[in-house]
Every structure is written in C-alpha cells, then in structure tokens.
Amino acid sequence: MTAVPDIEFRAVTKRYGAVTAVSGIDLAxxxxxxxxxxxxxxxxxxxxxxxxxGFEQPSEGQVLIRGRDMAGTPPYRRPxxxxxxxxxxxxxxxxxDNISYGLRQARPRLSSREISLKAGEAxxxxxxxxxGRRKIHELSGGQQQRVAxxxxxxxxxxxxxxxxxxxxxxxxxRTDMQIELQNLQREIGITFVLxxxxxxxxxxxxxxxxxxxxxxxxxxxxxxxxxxxxADLFVADFVGKTNLLSGKVAAFSGDLVDVxxxxxxxxxxxxxxxxxxxxxVSVSLRPESLSxxxxxxxxxxxxxxxxxxxxxTAEYAIEVPGIGSLLAKADHLIGQGNLFKPGEPVxxxxxxxxxxxxxxxxxxxxxxxxxxxxxxLS
Amino acid sequence: MRxxxxxxxxxxYLPIALVVLFSFNAGQHASEFTGFSVQWYxxxxxxxxxxxxxxxxxxxxxxxxxxxxxxxxxxxxGLQRVGARTRALFxxxxxxxxxxxxxxxxxxxxxxxxxxxxxxxxxxxxxxPTDQPPRLALGYGSIIAAHGLFSxxxxxxxxxxxxxxxxxxxxxxxxxxYATPLTTFRSIVxxxxxxxxxxxxxxxxTFSFDDFIIAFxxxxxxxxxxxxxxxxxxxxxxxxINAIATIVLAASxxxxxxxxxxxxxxxxxx
Numbered sequence: 001m002t003a004v005p006d007i008e009f010r011a012v013t014k015r016y017g018a019v020t021a022v023s024g025i026d027l028a029x030x031x032x033x034x035x036x037x038x039x040x041x042x043x044x045x046x047x048x049x050x051x052x053x054g055f056e057q058p059s060e061g062q063v064l065i066r067g068r069d070m071a072g073t074p075p076y077r078r079p080x081x082x083x084x085x086x087x088x089x090x091x092x093x094x095x096x097d098n099i100s101y102g103l104r105q106a107r108p109r110l111s112s113r114e115i116s117l118k119a120g121e122a123x124x125x126x127x128x129x130x131x132g133r134r135k136i137h138e139l140s141g142g143q144q145q146r147v148a149x150x151x152x153x154x155x156x157x158x159x160x161x162x163x164x165x166x167x168x169x170x171x172x173x174r175t176d177m178q179i180e181l182q183n184l185q186r187e188i189g190i191t192f193v194l195x196x197x198x199x200x201x202x203x204x205x206x207x208x209x210x211x212x213x214x215x216x217x218x219x220x221x222x223x224x225x226x227x228x229x230x231a232d233l234f235v236a237d238f239v240g241k242t243n244l245l246s247g248k249v250a251a252f253s254g255d256l257v258d259v260x261x262x263x264x265x266x267x268x269x270x271x272x273x274x275x276x277x278x279x280x281v282s283v284s285l286r287p288e289s290l291s292x293x294x295x296x297x298x299x300x301x302x303x304x305x306x307x308x309x310x311x312x313t314a315e316y317a318i319e320v321p322g323i324g325s326l327l328a329k330a331d332h333l334i335g336q337g338n339l340f341k342p343g344e345p346v347x348x349x350x351x352x353x354x355x356x357x358x359x360x361x362x363x364x365x366x367x368x369x370x371x372x373x374x375x376x377l378s
Numbered sequence: 379m380r381x382x383x384x385x386x387x388x389x390x391y392l393p394i395a396l397v398v399l400f401s402f403n404a405g406q407h408a409s410e411f412t413g414f415s416v417q418w419y420x421x422x423x424x425x426x427x428x429x430x431x432x433x434x435x436x437x438x439x440x441x442x443x444x445x446x447x448x449x450x451x452x453x454x455x456g457l458q459r460v461g462a463r464t465r466a467l468f469x470x471x472x473x474x475x476x477x478x479x480x481x482x483x484x485x486x487x488x489x490x491x492x493x494x495x496x497x498x499x500x501x502x503x504x505x506x507p508t509d510q511p512p513r514l515a516l517g518y519g520s521i522i523a524a525h526g527l528f529s530x531x532x533x534x535x536x537x538x539x540x541x542x543x544x545x546x547x548x549x550x551x552x553x554x555x556y557a558t559p560l561t562t563f564r565s566i567v568x569x570x571x572x573x574x575x576x577x578x579x580x581x582x583x584t585f586s587f588d589d590f591i592i593a594f595x596x597x598x599x600x601x602x603x604x605x606x607x608x609x610x611x612x613x614x615x616x617x618x619i620n621a622i623a624t625i626v627l628a629a630s631x632x633x634x635x636x637x638x639x640x641x642x643x644x645x646x647x648x
Binding site: 074075076077080081082084085086088091092101102105151152 | 555558561565570
C-alpha cells in the first residue's frame with residue numbers, strides 16, 4: 001500500500017553555522033499513526049519537529065506534509081498544530097479565547113456561534129467543560145496541558161506536533177495524560193508526532209518509535225522491535241535497561257557468534273551486522289532475560305550484592321568475577337520463596353536467543369545505515 | 379549613621395515639604411506662615427499668563443510623549459530583529475542618550491535646529507508659489523521634537539526590556555495557530571507590551587512637563603510652565619509659585635507612581 005505519508009523528510013539537513021543539528025534524514029510517517037521521536041538532548045529531534053511546524057527551514061532537502069513540499073510555507077499556512085513544551089498559552093486571554101484563537105483566523109470567517117460551539121466541544125474533549133471563562137493562571141499544570149491540547153486539536157490539523165508535552169507534569173499526572181493522549185489519538189485518528197527524551201514514554205505511547213542520535217535516525221520501528229531488536233549499541237543502551245558485556249568474537253556457528261567474555265566464558269549471541277573473527281564486541285543482555293538459580297547450572301556465576309524489591313519483581317545487582325556488575329530482574333512469585341539475599345552465590349542463565357552482539361568500533365552504528373532509506377509505510 | 383541618613387533625607391525633602399506647606403499660606407510672604415488658605419491656588423489659576431504656560435506645557439508634554447511612545451516602541455521592536463552586536467551598540471547609545479546632561483542636549487538640539495532651518499527655509503521659499511512662504515522657527519514644534527527625541531530613548535529602553543522578557547513561544551504559538559505576523563503583533567505582542575508602552579508614555583509626559591533646561595534652549599518665543607516659573611522667580615518667590623510647584627509636584631508623582639505600578643504588574647507568564 002502506498003498511501004501518501006502525512007509527513008515526509010527527504011534528505012533533510014539542518015545546520016546552525018558550523019553545527020549540524022540534523023544530517024540527511026529520510027523519513028516517512030504514515031497517516032493516523034502515533035510516532036515518537038526519541039533521543040538524548042541535542043540529537044536533533046526537536047529541530048525535526050520545528051521543521052515540520054515551519055519554525056525552522058531545512059538547510060538542504062525537503063519536508064513534505066501530505067505530499068506537499070513545505071519549502072517557504074510559513075507556520076501560519078501549514079496544516080499542523082503544535083503543543084509547546086511550556087504550553088505557550090496566551091496569558092492575557094481566558095481559556096475559551098485561547099482555544100478559539102486558531103478558529104478566529106479562518107477565512108472565510110466562522111460565525112461566533114460556530115466558534116464557541118467548536119471551542120466548547122474541544123473543552124469537553126479534554127474534560128474541561130465549564131472552564132471556558134477561567135484565566136490561564138488559575139489553572140493547574142495538568143489543566144493548562146489540556147487547554148494547550150484542545151487549542152491545537154480544535155483546528156482539526158493533519159498532524160499534531162507535541163514537544164515534550166508531559167515533561168513539566170508530575171509522575172502520576174504524566175501517566176494519566178499518556179493514556180489520555182493515546183485515547184485521543186485513536187478517537188480523532190490524526191497523526192501525532194511526539195518528541196521525547198523519555199524512552200519509557202516513547203515505548204508506552206506510540207505505534208512507531210524513531211530513535212535519533214547525533215542528528216540521524218538510528219532506528220525506526222514498533223516499540224517491541226526497538227526493544228527486542230535494537231539496531232545498534234546506542235539503541236540497546238538508550239532504550240530500556242541492559243547489561244553490556246565486552247568480549248571478542250571467538251567463533252561462528254550458523255547465524256550465531258560465540259563471544260569470549262573477559263573472564264574466558266564463551267556465550268552464544270545473535271548479531272545485527274556482520275562481524276569478523278577477533279573483533280571486539282559488546283553483548284547486550286536485558287535484565288529480565290537473565291534467570292537466577294542457586295549454584296548449579298548456568299554459564300555465569302556471581303554473588304548477589306544488592307536486592308531492590310519492587311513488589312511484583314525484584315532487581316538484583318550481581319557481582320560476576322572478571323566481568324563486573326550485572327543487573328538482573330526476576331518476577332516475584334508469591335509463596336515460592338525465590339528471592340535471593342545479598343551475599344548469596346547465584347548462577348546466571350539466559351535463553352539462547354537473548355544475548356545480542358554489537359561491534360564496539362563504530363560507536364553509534366549509523367555508518368552502515370547511512371544510505372539506507374528508513375521506511376515504515378505498511 | 380542614622381543621623382546622617384536623616385540629614386540627607388531632610389535636605390532632600392524638607393524644602394519640598396516647605397513649598398507644599400507655604401502654598402497653603404494665607405500671608406503674602408514666603409517666610410512666615412500666617413494661616414491656612416487656598417487663595418494662592420485661585421490666584422495662580424486666574425493668572426492668564428500662567429494658564430497659557432500651563433496649556434502650552436500640557437500640549438507639548440502630550441504630543442511629545444505620544445511621539446516618543448509610538449517611535450520608541452517601533453524602535454524597540456526593530457531592535458529585536460538586529461544582530462547581537464548591533465543590539466549591544468544601540469543599547470549603549472540609548473543608555474548614553476539618557477545620561478547626557480540636559481544642557482548639552484539643549485545646546486546641541488538648538489544648534490542642530492538652527493542649522494537645519496538655515497538650510498530648509500530658503501529651500502522652502504524657493505518652492506513656495508506666493509511671496510510669503512512659511513518659515514520654520516523655534517517654538518512649539520522644536521520643543522516637541524526635542525522632548526520627543528529624548529523621551530524616545532526612555533520608551534525604547536522600557537519597551538525593549540518588556541519585549542526581552544516576552545515568551546518567544548507565544549509568538550510561535552500564535553503563528554502556529556494560523557495568525558499572520560500582523561495579527562500576531564496585534565493580538566499577542568501588543569497586549570503583552572502595552573503596560574510598558576503606557577508607562578513609557580507617562581514617564582515621557584512627566585519628563586516633558588517638568589523639563590526646563592532643554593525647553594529653555596529651543597522654546598523660541600514660547601513659554602512653558604517651568605519657563606514661566608523661572609521667569610517669575612526673578613520677581614521674588616510668591617506663594618503663587620509655591621501653589622504652581624505643588625500642582626506640578628502632585629501631577630508628576632501621580633504619573634510616575636502610575637507608571638511604576640504598570641511596570642510592576644504581573645509579567646508575561648514564563
């Protein structure tokens with residue numbers, strides 16, 4: 001299927017003087033998707049969002065919205081709306097005037113009845129019915145967030161842009177808003193593009209995650225793909241918690257490689273890119289893929305240093321001689337007594353497919369993907 | 379130390395307090411208080427020369443303050459869009475303009491205007507079809523121009539500060555919500571900086587209304603209130619002068635307080 005993507009980047013580069021913020025990005029965002037641009041600060045994700053909104057112009061390449069090249073189109077002529085990080089609500093206008101601001105710019109003009117009707121609907125949508133005449137400074141942070149959402153969505157944009165919208169909220173409110181945003185996106189059915197540095201937020205809310213680093217798209221895929229099949233060491237480390245064990249490629253067996261770890265243990269790992277014998281690699285092992293047992297089997301042996309009991313799960317810091325400290329996560333089964341105590345020796349096991357080996361030489365792993373067009377149209 | 383502070387404030391405010399007190403004096407002389415009366419206020423306001431000077435001052439202050447408010451705001455908006463170095467240079471020049479002594483501004487404005495008229499008047503005459511061409515001369519116009527020019531620096535600084543604290547996101551949000559740059563200016567920027575513009579206007583008005591030095595140089599045949607007061611003092615300080623001074627003082631304090639209040643009100647939200 002080749003639907004016109006809502007947003008398309010074609011070889012987009014953005015430079016600020018000598019600094020390259022975004023470097024040669026190709027990206028297509030399909031209609032009606034919830035997409036997260038995820039990366040550490042300075043990775044270019046906000047610049048990408050601002051280029052969609054029209055607040056920045058690409059130095060090279062094109063940004064297309066629904067197939068139309070947006071070069072030279074100012075923000076006020078683009079069919080997108082943005083929820084700003086600090087909401088940017090107009091302090092001298094009340095809630096309803098903030099929400100109807102975009103509607104009032106429509107030409108031909110909408111009747112004032114129509115405007116107040118739509119504003120009322122938008123308020124109800126974000127569960128703030130009856131708050132229309134409140135002043136902005138009378139609202140809590142969460143309420144301001146909802147007003148900012150309503151102010152953008154009331155215009156029925158082709159794409160809603162969200163710039164770290166939940167960063168200013170406390171944890172409880174943030175979780176509520178995550179669910180609410182997901183529901184809103186499904187109800188309205190327009191594309192949401194969310195910029196975030198919070199990998200948990202990206203994984204939990206979006207249909208697609210676009211991981212960025214150093215001005216490039218490192219990986220784009222569904223949250224489970226990103227987590228289970230990270231494209232490189234950066235993604236493996238940035239998304240979710242993981243243990244990174246350094247070693248050298250000792251042998252190949254089919255699709256798998258045998259990696260000799262620092263202490264001489266050889267483990268079998270999957271690989272994402274071709275590796276050569278003797279190459280230095282880093283093996284990623286997710287904490288939850290480790291299984292702990294009282295001494296016996298298992299390829300790695302260590303001693304429990306700390307136990308962090310979290311109710312449904314317990315996390316262990318385990319000291320493995322010659323390798324270092326590993327993080328393991330185990331489900332807590334009530335009544336099974338499977339909790340280990342600090343100081344207890346344990347054997348660490350893992351499923352055959354769990355370890356993933358990455359070359360360490362190129363630090364971000366983007367080189368071999370440089371000319372690869374990232375496409376998530378399904 | 380405390381006595382020293384008391385002395386300083388005493389020197390500062392005691393004469394002013396005395397002026398106010400003696401404006402209510404029933405007697406003829408400024409040296410002895412003989413009873414309470416408002417007769418000098420009545421006398422002052424029935425003096426046609428004084429009323430004329432007051433009207434002139436009000437007209438000049440209003441016009442020059444309006445001029446300064448409009449041009450100063452425009453300058454502040456323009457300075458937002460220039461590079462950081464140009465900006466720093468202009469900020470320094472604005473600061474300098476404000477601290478230049480009134481005498482210097484007065485003389486330089488006078489010299490500049492006289493030179494300008496010397497060039498422009500023959501030029502105007504050559505263009506004019508009749509025998510009596512209009513002649514540019516010192517008067518209302520030159521006072522308004524001189525005051526407006528000085529106050530413009532003041533307004534530019536005040537409005538510039540406000541613009542600096544204006545959240546850029548608000549402008550972007552407005553633009554994102556389909557508002558053209560003109561609409562954004564009208565509905566977002568202007569309401570946010572309006573208190574500063576009004577405060578600038580009030581300070582400009584106060585400055586012009588009180589100014590003697592610059593006006594004295596460029597007034598030509600016109601008389602403003604401070605010039606009238608200065609002239610009549612040569613005939614001795616009468617309670618009438620005290621009454622005028624008190625009126626000017628009250629009006630000035632009121633306007634400055636109003637300006638302070640406007641500037642101190644809730645800043646544009648972060």
